[in-house]
Amino acid sequence: MTRIVTLVLVDPAGKLLGPLPPFEAPTPWRQEVGDFADERWQVLRMLHADGREVTYLAETADPPAGLLPVDVDLAPHPRRAPYTEVGxxxxxxxxxxxxxxxxxxxxxxxxxxxxxxxxxxxxxxxxxx
Known part of the structure; x- marks a missing residue:
């Protein structure tokens, strides 16, 4: 069983860049991001999960071209760990x-x-x- 992953990218300054096209991750566990997270994309947190489809927020300094706009609430939350925020x-x-x-x-x-x-x-x- 696999999951369908969408990465919503944000730059280090906090500007929302947009989502990458969905792709299939080999592991079914939502907490596992090692298959697609690397130096280029640092996964900050999970934004949404519905069945096999999971959306994560990822920070990147090198965004790909052609990203479409997306509406995501990036407001800080008092119970969220500091490392899950931009930067x-x-x-x-x-x-x-x-x-x-x-x-x-x-x-x-x-x-x-x-x-x-x-x-x-x-x-x-x-x-x-």
């Missing part, structure tokens, strides 16, 4: 690194090296404060 994944990554306790220093180093591969180890100290 949220990038903002929460840095905040989470700073919140890790001292005993996880090796994990913080590994994450900072992956994010800032060109910096010397000494130059990454700003991430630990």
């Amino acid at each position: 949220g994944p990038a903002a929460s990554r840095g905040r989470d690194l700073r919140r890790l306790p001292g005993r996880h220093r090796a994990l913080r180093m590994a994450l900072s090296r992956r994010r800032c591969p060109g910096l010397p180890v000494r130059g990454r100290r700003h991430l630990y404060r």
